[in-house]
Amino acid sequence: MPTAARDRAPTFSPLYRQIKALIVASLEALEWRPGDMIPSEMELAARFKVSQGTVRKAIDELAAENLLVRRQGKGTFVASHGEARTQFRFLRLAPDEGEPSYPESRIIEFRRQRAAAEVARVLDLKSGDSVVYLKRVLLFAKRPSVVDELHLPGGLFRGLTAERLAEGRAPLYGTFETDFGVKMIRADEKIRAVAADAAVAQLLEVPTGTPLLQVDRVAFSYGEKPVELRRGLYLTQHHHYRNTLN
Amino acid sequence: MPTAARDRAPTFSPLYRQIKALIVASLEALEWRPGDMIPSEMELAARFKVSQGTVRKAIDELAAENLLVRRQGKGTFVASHGEARTQFRFLRLAPDEGEPSYPESRIIEFRRQRAAAEVARVLDLKSGDSVVYLKRVLLFAKRPSVVDELHLPGGLFRGLTAERLAEGRAPLYGTFETDFGVKMIRADEKIRAVAADAAVAQLLEVPTGTPLLQVDRVAFSYGEKPVELRRGLYLTQHHHYRNTLN
DNA sequence: AAGTGGTCTAGACCACTTT
DNA sequence: AAGTGGTCTAGACCACTTC
Numbered sequence: 001m002p003t004a005a006r007d008r009a010p011t012f013s014p015l016y017r018q019i020k021a022l023i024v025a026s027l028e029a030l031e032w033r034p035g036d037m038i039p040s041e042m043e044l045a046a047r048f049k050v051s052q053g054t055v056r057k058a059i060d061e062l063a064a065e066n067l068l069v070r071r072q073g074k075g076t077f078v079a080s081h082g083e084a085r086t087q088f089r090f091l092r093l094a095p096d097e098g099e100p101s102y103p104e105s106r107i108i109e110f111r112r113q114r115a116a117a118e119v120a121r122v123l124d125l126k127s128g129d130s131v132v133y134l135k136r137v138l139l140f141a142k143r144p145s146v147v148d149e150l151h152l153p154g155g156l157f158r159g160l161t162a163e164r165l166a167e168g169r170a171p172l173y174g175t176f177e178t179d180f181g182v183k184m185i186r187a188d189e190k191i192r193a194v195a196a197d198a199a200v201a202q203l204l205e206v207p208t209g210t211p212l213l214q215v216d217r218v219a220f221s222y223g224e225k226p227v228e229l230r231r232g233l234y235l236t237q238h239h240h241y242r243n244t245l246n
Numbered sequence: 247m248p249t250a251a252r253d254r255a256p257t258f259s260p261l262y263r264q265i266k267a268l269i270v271a272s273l274e275a276l277e278w279r280p281g282d283m284i285p286s287e288m289e290l291a292a293r294f295k296v297s298q299g300t301v302r303k304a305i306d307e308l309a310a311e312n313l314l315v316r317r318q319g320k321g322t323f324v325a326s327h328g329e330a331r332t333q334f335r336f337l338r339l340a341p342d343e344g345e346p347s348y349p350e351s352r353i354i355e356f357r358r359q360r361a362a363a364e365v366a367r368v369l370d371l372k373s374g375d376s377v378v379y380l381k382r383v384l385l386f387a388k389r390p391s392v393v394d395e396l397h398l399p400g401g402l403f404r405g406l407t408a409e410r411l412a413e414g415r416a417p418l419y420g421t422f423e424t425d426f427g428v429k430m431i432r433a434d435e436k437i438r439a440v441a442a443d444a445a446v447a448q449l450l451e452v453p454t455g456t457p458l459l460q461v462d463r464v465a466f467s468y469g470e471k472p473v474e475l476r477r478g479l480y481l482t483q484h485h486h487y488r489n490t491l492n
Numbered sequence: 493a494a495g496t497g498g499t500c501t502a503g504a505c506c507a508c509t510t511t
Numbered sequence: 512a513a514g515t516g517g518t519c520t521a522g523a524c525c526a527c528t529t530c
Contacts, residue, residue, distance in 0.1 A: 191459065191488075211439035317528090
């Protein structure tokens with residue numbers, strides 16, 4: 001049978017990318033939730049009326065983008081922040097000695113407030129829209145090592161309260177996806193060296209002026225939608241930010 | 247024709263990975279140099295006696311790893327550090343405002359010396375082996391912004407002299423690949439915040455104690471071979487280290 | 493027109509996991 | 512044994528670049 005053409009965008013888009021977009025739409029609509037198995041390649045091929053190889057290529061790309069995870073013999077699954085595999089993808093601070101571990105979190109402040117102009121701009125909101133503000137200290141092996149400030153769109157995190165996060169050792173992004181259906185896909189970070197001010201120095205139990213890593217993050221969900229603005233101040237006396245250039 | 251089996255490693259390795267290894271071997275042997283076009287998929291398929299699709303899958307992975315670059319209608323080319331595309335893959339310091347640019351370099355020190363224990367360990371040399379030591383200042387828009395110290399295996403960089411690098415605006419890794427056949431593939435970085443000591447502060451024209459980003463890099467060539475140890479101290483008052491988490 | 497990579501199909505068979 | 516993803520093939524045709 002000759003190649004199916006279907007509705008082709010004015011600028012040529014191959015079939016497998018259209019299939020890919022359909023799968024992403026299903027992910028976004030939570031037809032399959034994080035951790036779920038999606039239909040087999042043959043089933044999807046039947047649903048979309050294309051060959052298995054075309055579905056395969058679409059899934060290949062989604063797996064490369066960490067939206068899906070393939071497990072031979074088992075099936076293809078929706079990636080989840082609850083898994084060890086994904087655990088350290090967004091947590092780049094590692095101890096100088098020993099294995100990476102997940103930190104303990106202490107909430108310093110939690111409130112809903114009106115978005116300042118800068119926050120609104122980055123999160124694609126209107127100035128004055130509701131925003132969740134969260135300030136935490138992260139402790140690695142009982143040692144306070146990070147001071148974090150987060151801004152989240154209020155509309156996406158309706159039931160979020162301080163109690164719900166309290167004393168959590170659970171990954172924050174895992175909570176976001178299971179409790180609020182907000183899936184973090186990608187993040188951009190800008191890193192600088194700064195001196196600790198008095199307030200931060202006290203929280204981290206170091207002298208004022210101690211050099212800290214300042215990590216400004218914007219995290220995105222499906223469709224490049226910004227859903228988190230975060231500033232982290234990292235104490236790097238026993239830890240470092242690890243990165244790989246490919 | 248049934249599937250060719252060939253010499254199969256004890257743990258199963260698919261054909262396309264064996265093909266991939268053969269292509270990497272040719273790259274390593276400089277059969278095709280950076281910037282060169284490699285043979286077409288059909289030619290390689292004939293050479294290796296496999297189908298075009300199998301060669302294609304091997305090349306797909308090599309392109310994903312940035313060892314090869316595909317150009318539709320033209321051919322497949324060996325990736326080169328001389329291209330704009332690759333330019334900023336290993337240069338993560340970007341100005342807060344405006345477009346990234348390539349810095350001017352000033353050499354502060356250049357000499358050959360015996361490898362200290364730590365340097366030898368990281369570069370996989372013997373203690374006392376010859377090592378090239380290079381210290382530079384990088385200037386963005388006339389502003390000194392980085393102090394860099396590099397250690398390179400002496401054996402790989404035989405003809406390297408200070409004159410050859412002098413006042414170079416050319417990318418260092420481009421020089422390495424064209425002049426010495428050493429191709430940088432991947433690098434690991436560990437980032438910390440530190441305070442500028444007197445010597446560095448003078449070079450960067452800032453007060454002693456100014457917070458700086460300390461970036462420790464180990465760069466690798468083919469086969470995970472370490473070929474560079476580098477420590478950079480970045481002034482982040484008008485620049486930042488950019489990163490994307492996927 | 494010819495040559496390159498890019499897409500799509502259909503079918504066979506392999507490797508891994510579960511029943 | 513059945514179901515899943517993984518590999519490999521052979522052939523057709525499309526899109527892009529160059530001659």
